[in-house]
Amino acid sequence: MLLAKILNPKSETTMGTLTALKDPKKAGPFDGYAPQPFFCELLGTGEQPSKALVAIWQRLQTMDVADLLRRASDAENELFNLGITFTVYSEKDAIDRILPFDVIPRVMTAKEWKSVEAGVIQRVKALNLFLWDVYHDQHILKDGTVPRALVVGNANYRPEMIGYNPPCGTYIHINGTDLVRNGAGVFHVLEDNGRSPSGVSYVVENRHMMQRAFPDLMQGLRIKPVSNYGEMLLGKLIEVAPEGISSPTVVLLSPGVFNSAYFEHIFLAREMGVPLVEGRDLVVESDRLFMRTLAGLKPVHVVYRRINDDFIDPEAFDKSSMLGVAGLMRASSKGHVTLANAVGTGVADDKAVYAYVPRIIRYYLNEEPILPNVETHICGEPEGLAYTLANLDKLVVKPVGESGGYGIVVGPKASRAEIAACRKLVKANPANFISQPMIDLSVCPTLNETGVVPRHVDLRPYAVTGRETWVLPGGLTRVALKEGSIIVNSSQGGGTKDTWVLEEGHS
């Protein structure tokens, strides 16, 4: 079967250029690959495939499935031994698990990336302006552009932040934007993550793994580097240090070894070259933050914290928290220490506020959103609720307060009983839900025991912001390894891939 026919059975136009791709006498991993009706990340619709992407397809097609599988298994063993893992603790033991890793990369051209990058920068800029506004004059609430109740009634809205001026006006220093691509190949924003987005360590480690395991696949390709993430992040965190501190001390605050993302905390501290601290290593005295070193207390100026708002300061929030530092909020509001991300950003990445982000972008920047939202119905609003209840079998219903893919009901794939249960939940507490049409998520060639198969993917680019925003080229590609599944979360059978952004010049 020819490539053009695989991708688009009706098209004959690209046949000439693609006939050379396949040796009919020799079986290749892509022989049974049939992505239709979805958009394929490697070859798009097959109409005008990028030469560079076709070349990568060709390289993969000459490889032997058994060989690919062997190398994939070696790669996973290596990830395990290197401790690029998350840890599940039982009473007796600590069990390390790797995030499943798929060796077939997701590839983007420079042109595709440029628009994603611009869209992410625009969105982060608007969200930071929104946060400044809702914690200062509240123009956007006063004129009704965003409903007041949605913001000030939100559990993640922190009145403690009113009037606080974060350095550079930045609240969201580290952001992850979840993107999906529909059947036409158009990127849409599915979700903003402006609290403590995780996963960036896998972006860098997946690249290093591919460099070791598949040098032949990367040979001659110019791929935008990702290894400088730690350096860039540290630079941005130094930018937001309290005024007047010439050589600020930055630390990474982790809940500790029992946190499932502990590897990422290690990775970030190591790549930035800063201490990895826990709450018990820090102390606030006279509204200033210090860490306990062998030589006594030493001042700390910027905290990249991987602890949620609730647990960060038992004095200000959850009193039972053993993870945080008593008085940290005091030190922060006095301007002696900068927290990244700032407290209270959860009001900007809320699933209900999400629906308003295109309006928020127009409101503050007077620009059209570069990356569109997925059409969203807010069940807290009468029209949204009515539409959702009438179309439960066609919609994806999501609880607004959850993350990790929990509580999502995919209407077209749900049983009658599941839909009835969902209806009950939505009716009982409409404000807790939004609904979206089911998106034909794009697919990426993915290796399984039989060869290469299409599996749905999303993309999470990471943006870091000090004075300006920098976006790590590519981001984390998560892949739903189960056939037909569109839920890419690792807790639900998802894996990751290396994400390549080709340099300009590759056509």
Added chain:
Amino acid sequence: MSLLARNAEHFFWLGRYIERAASISRIIEIHSAHDRGQDDDQSWAWLVALYSDDELFKKSHTEYSLKNVARFYVTDPENPGSIVSALRAARENARALRAVIPTEMWNQLNEFYNGFLEIDETALDLIHLSKTCGTVKYGCYAQLGVIESTLYRDEGERFFRLGLMIERADQTSRLLDVKFAQIATRVAGNPQVADATFWALVLRSAAAYQVFRRLERKGAEPASVARFLLLNPSHPKSVACCAAEMQRVLHELRSGYGLRQTNFALEKLDVLVDGLEGASRDPALVARLHTVNDWLQLSLADLTTELAVRFFGAEPPEQQSQSQSQSVA
């Protein structure tokens, strides 16, 4: 920038646990390969006595057979003094240090530990036990080698060495103590058992047999073995050698890193070194050996407490600690 106090504590315990795993595995390796003279079911009681584990051992076992004792000290996760527990604790301390240690250190320890978890019952039988423990020993030595070759030599490395040396001195002292106790009971029943083979085994357990042969022309007898393992200035396992190394490290921490609080530990070490010198002049050392060892082990525990209070933020103990702390809080 000065090292986080908690990191120093993890370094210290990493050193102790690696050395503990190395020491137990070497002792079992040597004895299971050479000590074939007796095959009654109580012949391995001495190993349980070595680590003062009688109470815990008796909870789950009645016989001090090779099989029971081997399982208790190699793979039993319920025994905090087993090899698996020591390796696990070493790995958990290393895990907390991953942001500051070289990747190679974690990688080696991780592969080593994961490989160790796969051993089964056969690995503990008479035929394989020595080899199994030998593999663990080399795994620990490899970690020490990776550390020597790659770890940045700052305060953290110094605290690692302090942990290593305290544990090593403690292990040597315990080995001597239990072997002399064993001889005392055996001599009562059968005066011929305490022969050269017996002392050769003790020396081999401390990796000291060959060099002892080279230096001591007269051959092994109780007084010379005890003196060698307690007082030799150059053998890595001798208590005096470990103490000298600790003094060197503490001086480096004081002068190189401005850590004046090391004075307290240095004073305690001075007392320990003086005590060792006193013992070296004692003509009745063999008779007093148990008292000397008891005092040594308490001094080492006391030194650990001293470091914990001055550097790791531990509360000062209300009274003198009577037992050795086994784990990180």
